[in-house]
Amino acid sequence: MKTVTVKNVTLGEGAPKICVPMVGKTAEALCEEAKMLLSVDLDIIEWRVDFFEQVTDLVAVEAVAKEIRALLPETPILFTFRTKKEGGEREVPTAYYFELNQTMIQSQLVDLVDIELFMGDEQISESIQLAKENAVKVVMCNHDFDKTPAKEEIVSRLCRMQTLQADICKIAVMPQSTQDVLTLLDATNTMKEQHANRPIITMSMGGIGVISRLAGETFGSAMTFGAAKQASAPGQVSVNSLRTILDVLHESV
Numbered sequence: 042m043k044t045v046t047v048k049n050v051t052l053g054e055g056a057p058k059i060c061v062p063m064v065g066k067t068a069e070a071l072c073e074e075a076k077m078l079l080s081v082d083l084d085i086i087e088w089r090v091d092f093f094e095q096v097t098d099l100v101a102v103e104a105v106a107k108e109i110r111a112l113l114p115e116t117p118i119l120f121t122f123r124t125k126k127e128g129g130e131r132e133v134p135t136a137y138y139f140e141l142n143q144t145m146i147q148s149q150l151v152d153l154v155d156i157e158l159f160m161g162d163e164q165i166s167e168s169i170q171l172a173k174e175n176a177v178k179v180v181m182c183n184h185d186f187d188k189t190p191a192k193e194e195i196v197s198r199l200c201r202m203q204t205l206q207a208d209i210c211k212i213a214v215m216p217q218s219t220q221d222v223l224t225l226l227d228a229t230n231t232m233k234e235q236h237a238n239r240p241i242i243t244m245s246m247g248g249i250g251v252i253s254r255l256a257g258e259t260f261g262s263a264m265t266f267g268a269a270k271q272a273s274a275p276g277q278v279s280v281n282s283l284r285t286i287l288d289v290l291h292e293s294v
C-alpha cells in the first residue's frame with residue numbers, strides 16, 4: 042500500500058485527511074476565502090474552479106492560482122473542475138477541460154489535480170504523464186448524484202482508476218436507502234482488503250450518507266470533504282465537527 046505525501050500531509054495512513062472546498066465566484070471572493078481558511082483546522086484545500094466566473098480564461102485562472110498559492114504557501118491545493126454531468130457548476134468542451142488541467146499541472150501552482158474517470162482514456166493518460174513530470178498528484182474520480190451503483194461496479198471503477206495510474210482514486214455516490222450507504226462502505230472495505238495499493242476516497246452523499254464521511258479510517262477512505270463557509274456537495278459536515286469526530290474514531294482504532 043503506497044501512501045501519497047503532498048507538502049506535509051500524508052494520505053493513506055492514520056485518520057482521514059480533511060479537505061475543504063473553495064467555491065468563490067470571483068478573484069476577490071476567492072482571496073477572501075483563502076485568508077479565512079488560514080485559521081481553519083484543515084489538511085488540504087480544494088479549489089472548485091467550476092464555480093469561478095472566469096474559468097474559461099486561462100490567464101485569469103493562473104493569476105488567481107498564484108494569489109491563492111501566495112496566501113496559503115504551506116497548504117496542499119487540489120485543483121478541481123467538476124463537470125456538470127458529475128454534479129459541477131458548468132460545462133466546458135472536453136478539449137478545454139484538458140487544456141485547463143494541463144496548464145495548471147505545468148504551472149506547478151497546485152499540488153493535486155482532479156481528473157474525472159469518464160473523460161477519455163487517451164487524454165487522461167497524457168495528463169497523468171504530464172502530472173508525473175511536474176510532481177503533481179492526480180486524484181481520479183467519478184460521481185453519481187442520482188444513485189449508488191452495485192458494489193461490484195464501484196470496486197471496478199476504483200480498480201480502473203488504479204490501472205490508469207491515478208495517484209488517488211475517488212468515488213462519490215448518492216444513496217437512496219441506508220442499504221446503499223452500506224453498499225458504498227462494503228465496496229470501500231473490499232478495496233482496502235483486496236485491491237487497493239494506493240489511497241482511495243469514497244463517500245455516500247446526502248444526509249443518510251454522512252456516516253461514510255466520518256468512518257474512513259475504519260473502512261478505508263483516506264480523505265473527507267468538510268464545509269467551512271459553503272458546502273460543495275450534499276452531506277458535507279462542518280470542518281470543526283469533522284476534526285473532533287475523526288479524532289475520537291482515530292483514538293479507538
Ligand SMILES: O=C1C[C@@](O)(C(=O)O)C[C@@H](O)[C@@H]1O
Nearest residue numbers: 062121213244246266273274
Ligand atoms: O469529488 C468531490 C467530493 C464531493 O462531491 C463530496 O461529495 O464531498 C465534493 C467535491 O467538491 C469534490 O470534488
